[in-house]
Amino acid sequence: MTATAPTATPADRGGRRFAAARRVADAVLFEGYVLYPYRASAAKNRMRWQFGVLVPPAWAPAQGEHSLQRTEILMEPRGAATLSLELRFLHAQRRTVQQARDDGTFTDVAELRLPDRVLVPWDEGTEERVELRVAVPELTQKEIVLPFRRPAREEIEPVLDDRGRTVGRLVRRTEEAEGVVRLHAEEPEGPYRVLKLTAVVENTSPWTPDGPGATREEALPRSLVAAHLLLGLNPGTFLSMTDPPEWARTAVAACANLHTWPVLAGEDGGADVVLSSPIILEDHPAIAPESAGAMYDATEIDEILALRTAALTEEEKREARGTDPRAAAVVDLADTLPPEVLERLHGAVRSLRGATAGAAPEEPPPDTLFTPGQPWWDPAAAAVPGPARVLVGGTPVGPGSRVLLRPGLRRTDAQDLFLQGRAARVEEVLHDVDGGVHLAVTVEGDPGADIRREQGRFLYFQPDEVTALEEA
Known part of the structure; x- marks a missing residue:
């Protein structure tokens, strides 16, 4: 879904500007989505979603959580520059499991056992986007306000057995969520002309807790989960917040980022794209080329997770497959990972190969790794x-x-x-x-x-x- 404002036109979702940054942003979006051993019954999967959660404003003060995040970063637009923005977040939808009865009705159950999986109640996350494109001069003249709304909905998916008979159904309910993006730019003091861009993302959902006994589980379906921004400038560049030029350090220090941190994320080291993430990253983050696929586990170590997932019992794998389609994909990946791909996850070092005394190490192809038995690189020798x-x-x-x-x-x-x-x-x-x-x-x-x-x-x-x- 794409939200628009009178002063903005929808950004090109299929454009290449955010292509490289989206690969990292996807990892941010699903960071900790489902944790090993990938089963809903695991204790660590009962407390969901810790990163970038913007809760309804009525819930935030009493619970120590927050309803908004603010990004401030310096940019150097050139000519008739435009700013592209993409807000991405997960919208939680509650999935219940129902079993078919002989009279044609359905009743809620704690689990529905099938030959290949065990279906259980679970909160799924659907990806949402809010996009806009606006001329930079407009940002300096007034604040751009872009409200958005995701309506409540209900979806029903029949569950069939191996003979094609209906044995149950999955009922997915999504609550209404509302929010707003606010943008403006101003010129700070300094020796060179730059603009300080301020981008605020706020959850404005009118939901209020039903009494003092309300829980976080009630607030999550109305929350913006793993919220983060992609910002693109064309033509122009952003300044690094962690390693700015000397002349910009004072202006960078005056930027106030709340519950998020912006890093450069342009393709091939470019500075025309920023990823503002609730997880601390360095400039130009990247997905390791050795990674065979997403594991969704916070601070994942692919080799260990792949080995441990493959070692789950068949019953544990059935429950994981019934927990979430992404958990099922992890189980299938671990079961089918070829030995040569698994070996790539072990001991990969890219920047130090071929180092000799007094010479810069040569950069090998991305899939070239140390082989067992070779000596470890000696930093003193290089x-x-x-x-x-x-x-x-x-x-x-x-x-x-x-x-x-x-x-x-x-x-x-x-x-x-x-x-x-x-x-x-x-x-x-x-x-x-x-x-x-x-x-x-x-x-x-x-x-x-x-x-x-x-x-x-x-x-x-x-x-x-x-x-x-x-x-x-």
């Missing part, structure tokens, strides 16, 4: 000669120096963030072929520091992510 000490805030830092760890926004590794403010000792200063400097450190108080030194397995930070401490 480092190029360089000064043994570097300046950090005007202080020379080298092996033996003490530093305070200050991981920056470029790093999205949670383990690095846990080390914020910890003291560490520099073990080595490494220089890569691109001119970058990396400090190999061990954290003070780490009982495994001696083992790290012995094995050469250090933590790595860049000079702008540490503060020099006075030498003892």
Whole structure:
């Protein structure tokens, strides 16, 4: 479904501008949709949908959830530029299972057992889109408001046995959901002309909880689940929020993003498309080419999930197939995955192959992997000669120096963030072929520091992510 406003025309859904970004956006849309072991009866699948859920405003304050998300990002439009927007979210629909009776009526049941699957009640998610295209000058003149509505509906699907007889039916009920997208742009202070784009997505559903005993399960069918934005600028570019040019850092720091984070997602490293996601990503995220298909499990590790799914009992697989069509696809994928495809999931490293001392590693084809028995890449062997000490805030830092760890926004590794403010000792200063400097450190108080030194397995930070401490 496509919503339009008087000042906007529907965006080209089939266009190529968002093609590369949609592959990552699909992973965001279904992140944690159904978790291993892919059965509705599993405890982890009874608390559904944690990412990007915009609940009705009457539900949000009392439950600590939110009804809106705001994206702010800088852009540099050129000429008669236009902004394309695509809001994507899941709309929960409640599926109940009914069994046929001899008198031709149907009754609700907890499960309906078939030879190949076990059907159970479940909340499915249907993908929804709201699209628009608007001239950038309009955004600077007034706020563009685009309301949208998804009506309530009911669908019935008959369930047939292997002889073609009706043994039951699935009843899917979808509640009404309403929302609005608000857009405007303004020119912040700075040495160069840029525009700060603000895009707000808000759930405006008028539903109110029926008394103090209302639950989250009642709010979910009226919610925008896994809500995220795709933004495209033509012609023009967006600025990175994690690694902006020096002249734009003040303006970037003034941007306020609520419950979402925008990253560059243009094709081939382009900056003309942004994915604003409720999951923290880095600029230009991509799906690993080794992945054989979606696993839908949050923070999925394809190899482990494929092996464990294939090891489920036949009864467990029947229930998984009856839980959701996507769960059934995962089971079928795990059962039919060829050995050579499974091997591709093990030990794939793309950027470090062929590394030799003083030379840049060659980039092999995407499907070229390390073979068992080859030695692991040695980072020291691929480092190029360089000064043994570097300046950090005007202080020379080298092996033996003490530093305070200050991981920056470029790093999205949670383990690095846990080390914020910890003291560490520099073990080595490494220089890569691109001119970058990396400090190999061990954290003070780490009982495994001696083992790290012995094995050469250090933590790595860049000079702008540490503060020099006075030498003892």
